[in-house]
Amino acid sequence: MVDEEEIIRVAELMKIDLEEHGEHVSRVKKMLEYFDILDQIDLSSEEITAQQKSLNELRKDEFIPNDKKLIESLKNFREHYVRAPKMN
Amino acid sequence: MNLNTSILKYIEDVKSGTFTVEEFTTETLQRIKDVDSDVHAYLSLNDSAINDAKLIDQKISSGEKIGQCYGFPISIKDNICITGTKTTCASKILENFIAPYTATVINRLQNEDVVITGKTNLDEFAMGLTTEFSAFGPTKNPWNLDYVPGGSSGGSAASVAANECLASLGSDTGGSVRNPASFCSVVGLKPTYGLISRYGLISYANSIEQIGPMTKTVKDSAFLLNVIAGQDANDDTTIDNNNVDYLENIEDGIEGKKIGIIKEMTTSEGLSQEVSTATKDAICDFESLGASCEDVTLPTIPYTVAAYYTITSTEAGSNLARYDNIRYGYELESEGYEYNSYISKSRAKFGPEVTRRIILGGFVPSAGHAGKYFLKALKVKSKLISEINKAFEKFDYLISPTAPVQPFKFGEKIDDPVTLMLLDYNTVTANLTGKPAISVPYRVINGLPIGMQIMANSLKEKSLFQSAYALESKTNLPEVPL
Numbered sequence: 003m004v005d006e007e008e009i010i011r012v013a014e015l016m017k018i019d020l021e022e023h024g025e026h027v028s029r030v031k032k033m034l035e036y037f038d039i040l041d042q043i044d045l046s047s048e049e050i051t052a053q054q055k056s057l058n059e060l061r062k063d064e065f066i067p068n069d070k071k072l073i074e075s076l077k078n079f080r081e082h083y084v085r086a087p088k089m090n
Numbered sequence: 091m092n093l094n095t096s097i098l099k100y101i102e103d104v105k106s107g108t109f110t111v112e113e114f115t116t117e118t119l120q121r122i123k124d125v126d127s128d129v130h131a132y133l134s135l136n137d138s139a140i141n142d143a144k145l146i147d148q149k150i151s152s153g154e155k156i157g158q159c160y161g162f163p164i165s166i167k168d169n170i171c172i173t174g175t176k177t178t179c180a181s182k183i184l185e186n187f188i189a190p191y192t193a194t195v196i197n198r199l200q201n202e203d204v205v206i207t208g209k210t211n212l213d214e215f216a217m218g219l220t221t222e223f224s225a226f227g228p229t230k231n232p233w234n235l236d237y238v239p240g241g242s243s244g245g246s247a248a249s250v251a252a253n254e255c256l257a258s259l260g261s262d263t264g265g266s267v268r269n270p271a272s273f274c275s276v277v278g279l280k281p282t283y284g285l286i287s288r289y290g291l292i293s294y295a296n297s298i299e300q301i302g303p304m305t306k307t308v309k310d311s312a313f314l315l316n317v318i319a320g321q322d323a324n325d326d327t328t329i330d331n332n333n334v335d336y337l338e339n340i341e342d343g344i345e346g347k348k349i350g351i352i353k354e355m356t357t358s359e360g361l362s363q364e365v366s367t368a369t370k371d372a373i374c375d376f377e378s379l380g381a382s383c384e385d386v387t388l389p390t391i392p393y394t395v396a397a398y399y400t401i402t403s404t405e406a407g408s409n410l411a412r413y414d415n416i417r418y419g420y421e422l423e424s425e426g427y428e429y430n431s432y433i434s435k436s437r438a439k440f441g442p443e444v445t446r447r448i449i450l451g452g453f454v455p456s457a458g459h460a461g462k463y464f465l466k467a468l469k470v471k472s473k474l475i476s477e478i479n480k481a482f483e484k485f486d487y488l489i490s491p492t493a494p495v496q497p498f499k500f501g502e503k504i505d506d507p508v509t510l511m512l513l514d515y516n517t518v519t520a521n522l523t524g525k526p527a528i529s530v531p532y533r534v535i536n537g538l539p540i541g542m543q544i545m546a547n548s549l550k551e552k553s554l555f556q557s558a559y560a561l562e563s564k565t566n567l568p569e570v571p572l
Contacts, residue, residue, distance in 0.1 A: 009449060016407060016452035018445055019434040026442060029507050030449045036508045037396045037454070040466045048469040061323045075190055077419065086416045087424040087432040
């Protein structure tokens, strides 16, 4: 059984404002309860497979100049710096 | 002028001078003006569409080299970037985001001279199955405006079905091309993972999502795949398709082919009577085309929806962390906020489904819970891949209905997250295994469409199109009543 407090804690870590989104906790809980179905399948002999790529398949690490000033498409910037709120 | 035409017929007509690109584009834009206030397939229109059409006409009349698309009108799901234009993902958080670069698929289309009509509606960040989660209001199903068009690429499917363009590009993470294709009676392809570049597609769940064409006919789907498929240096997951021509031999038929009917998807609890009957008819059609059909069981399928949501939420939680209102976002004065509370405050603009997935995406891979959810989901994925590979040793194709139900009314399922998740039951297998799958319009019952899904082994799109074309040739569907 999933504890609602744990969901609230995770939501805070994911920077979700629960004052605005508090009603979602019970629905997330419902979804997690559905995921319990994963306990019913025997996966003891399964390995996690990953996609592999050898180094020679990667593209060359080349510098491609970009003449656009991408920073200017941001809302808050000053010269070469992004403006962000203060860290306490 | 008949706007309910295929890309291939359109190209023939432009070549023979039946109409000009400008004439067809003008007519299409007029159609959008006439019906889109009801359908709401589009989020934004391309203001230079007529100019683009004129330029292509000039190329044709001056005998200049012309791309193979001859200016057919195409719409693009609004999570694919085009430089200098809005790409909103149907989210308030990207409401005014102007893409600083262009997706590879768009470059490829433009190199072959398409006319882009505009950007289409979707569930916010492509999370949903009805477009009801779009921050800018839902798209309506052109077959009946009281019903959902499917999703997440619902705007794309509706725009094609309502003759507001000849084709569209959608993206498919768990059925987001095939489900609306089925609900709106268009052809929708989810190709082999890596066949189409994702560069410029705003990420939701990178490890399984693919861009896919949505068209009126199977041949058009093959034509469009010819244009957009293939390796791309900007997307390292793309694979070499050796420039296969997907249109070539598409009419070869399926005589002697072996078809597996996926038992878990044709006997599932949520399957409606109409869809079940249509599936039986489709099996008869396949047999009459010379294929042999038999049941096949993939025992892992009942666990795939849970695995799918676990994996995609995890990836979404990570991908959506960038929407912090510092790099992407909207006007919100930062004075008076502490760093973290500022980000939380700005992220309150996410809609309900995206918010839930972000919370889930933090929960299921977290240190205390990964063993119960995320790692198990990855193992389910591995097990499913082994099962399906084994099935493809015996069968050429695996079939099922695309969705277990027909389109339903707005609001009918929105309050039940588990019922909504289970609508993906038949489609997520292709995403989790990376296999190609296509939805072919098959029936219209009680005025609402039903699509059939055909899956093939990796990179067997050519063969997949042959079966889809064969099935399509057995259908005789009514025109959309709009």
